[in-house]
Amino acid sequence: MFSQMLTPAYLPFAFSFVLMIGIGLIEAIGLGLGQFDLDGDFSGDGDGGMLSWLGLGGELPILIWLTSLLGCFTLAGIALQQGMTAIGGAPLPWLGASGGALVAGAALNTFAANGLARILPGFETTVISTDDLLRQRGTILEGTARRGAPARAKVVDRHGQAHFVMVEPHDDADAISSGETALLVRREGQVFFAVPDRPASLRLP
Structure with missing residues (x-):
């Protein structure tokens, strides 16, 4: 499987997996980009708009949302390529697979991000003079x-x-x-x- 991930058809998903691990490690050791004022919370108004559809309708730090999206994109891409290999004998070209995985990953991330927002402790943004x-x-x-x-x-x-x-x-x-x-x-x-x-x-x- 590791050698397969290094083939051109799987490279976008290998890259997203490495990026996901990197962001996860940054968050885990407490060096989140929020320390450099790049992190943020997204709050939707609950009207079912685009932000809510993307999983940004609840309070969730953007880095956690991005990590979740990368994970969903990676899983969707690998599943897609594995399925196409089983059906047609070969994976899709990386560009076509990336587009399909992005759509499927974004849809999957809607549920993942909303679930994380319910599980994680509430985040508060405090602004002082x-x-x-x-x-x-x-x-x-x-x-x-x-x-x-x-x-x-x-x-x-x-x-x-x-x-x-x-x-x-x-x-x-x-x-x-x-x-x-x-x-x-x-x-x-x-x-x-x-x-x-x-x-x-x-x-x-």
């Missing part, structure tokens, strides 16, 4: 934050989502070192100003 990060604590990730020389910090909002912002100390004389936490007290543009979580007598000059 930048100013909502004020009065939250951030941790300096690298370097030392000084006035005029902001450092990158990680802030976890009330929903548990991480944000990465540039931070300067609120007071001119302060400096906030890597690993220290500080309270964000104001913002100017993209830069937050913070008070370090240590007594004033211990703050770096």
Whole structure:
């Protein structure tokens, strides 16, 4: 079967299988493209439109939907080529098989995606204002934050989502070192100003 998958008639399905495994591994180790703001949830309005027909009518992250579609396309393609080989003695050319498998796979994925949406935990998309990060604590990730020389910090909002912002100390004389936490007290543009979580007598000059 493995050698058969490397023949031209099966190559589209071998490629989709490898791509499905790759996306699945990315999701499994927690590096989903959502971390780079490419992931998303699709919500339909339940009116039976095209999105609902494609299986995007419920809340389901796009990468999971895509992984399901690739799996259905692969299974439909292999089944089609196996069936044509059994009936006619040879598989279809890869282009014709791909078209047939895409139609069959999309139809099959409608049921698979809707089933996954019911099984998987609910996904929530939380959108917050930048100013909502004020009065939250951030941790300096690298370097030392000084006035005029902001450092990158990680802030976890009330929903548990991480944000990465540039931070300067609120007071001119302060400096906030890597690993220290500080309270964000104001913002100017993209830069937050913070008070370090240590007594004033211990703050770096």
